[in-house]
Amino acid sequence: MKSSRLVSSGMLVSFLMTFFLAGCAQNPDVRIGHDHISGTIAKSPPDYMMCVKDELRGSSSTYVVNENNSLKLFVESTDPDKASGLVEVYSSGTQYQYSAYQRDAWYDHGRLLDAAFVCSRT
Structure with a gap:
């Protein structure tokens, strides 16, 4: 009786630790977070990215990368796991779409x- 209780307790502790660790193991990619918006842009992708950079001027380091038929503006780092923000612009038929993550x-x-958002409207 005592050994079955110990086994049950051990299994419960093991389950709780696994559950806890799985909950803490999050993907650090900025695109996985909750803070994001998307929509269409009214100007060319380079002009849009310049507008976003101008809006952020002085507050953060930004890097624009042309990759896989999209233009990406990274904030603080070009690694999505370390970047504090990312704006992507890509073609969708005759329009350009943007997605922004922070x-x-x-x-x-x-x-x-x-x-x-502001730069997508002007």
């Missing part, structure tokens, strides 16, 4: 997301 957008009130 890690910890609450920290600066979603400045990158705001810039991406």
